[in-house]
Amino acid sequence: MAGIAHVAVGLAAKPLVPEVNVGWLILGTCLLDILWIVFWTVGLETSPAYHGPGAHPPYWDHSLLMAVVWSVLFGLLASWLARRSRRRIRIGIVFGLMVFSHWVLDWITHPMTALSPTDVGIPLAFGNSPLVGLGLYRSLTAVWVTEIGGTLAGLAIYILWRVRNKQPELTLEPPRPIV
């Protein structure tokens, strides 16, 4: 979970698939966190601090293995939902990449000890697999720079694209003379 920087990835990806509502792209970038909430609710995942008895790292949604599985599955689903489009394969690939971008950002930012002192990283797979992460968010300054800078960059790409691809203005017909 790296905050609103995930949303920025969805905004920045809009020019790749202009026919897809940006809301779907943003949903894709947040999907692993949404899955975590669902799995935590049903008892499959444990507390994010995962240090208590019976607690474990977030295997089912935030392990590299499952991130790949979910990215492929949701990419295929997006492609199927867009089956009437000639660009369904591209849409599926971009959506799958949106889902996987979440893991990449989380890998860069975890362990985010500036926000959660007990964070030890995200797992590669199940069991005793290593917990990984570059630990960018060990620094609170990095949190602010990345979250604000990333969001502004994503917004800028999205807004610039919207401005450049604005629908042409409607031309008004001159009034017809009354016969």
Ligand SMILES: [Zn+2]
């Ligand atoms: Zn996450």
